[in-house]
Amino acid sequence: MQDYPYTFGISEGIPTHYDNHITRTLSVMAGQFADQGAYDAALAEGDELLYEVYELKRPEVAGELLHGISIVHPGLVGDEYFMTKGHFHAELETAEVYYCLAGEGMMVMETPEGDWAVEELRPGRVLYVPPRWAHRSVNTSRNQDLVTFFVYPGDAGHDYGTIEAQGFRKLVLQKDGRPQILDNPHWRAPAER
């Protein structure tokens, strides 16, 4: 980590400089895909790589901006596209910006108050995720990586547990070869957890 200004490039979705490379495979997504049978069958075939994150290390304090690259690989579990775990920020009143570099996908979002939104990600598009909105990237391409640059406040933190317990209100499934946004039949209100 350096405390003077720096630049880096992005080559085929990978930053030319980074500090952490995080990989997430099918096994960390237990209970997150709607079709449990399809999930079990996929896992029996192998613990496939779903997504990767390249992070540049910065102090996790207010005033800093954490940033890096997220790559969601293409694939399906049943009819459901490969996606990230998704999270609220532990410090709920913190936002995030995503800039899509390659591929095609959707960001599924919701607030604790019950609002939801799904926005398309495609190259050159910027997505602003306001404070309070949980977010999950979904790769809706059948053959291309979904690559995004992200930046969020240093003190945001991650709350994965809420989404692990209740899921997102909306799912993105492939129907007739195209992405469709559907209600998640397994979504549970916080009071029911």
Ligand SMILES: [Fe+2]
């Ligand atoms: Fe985030």
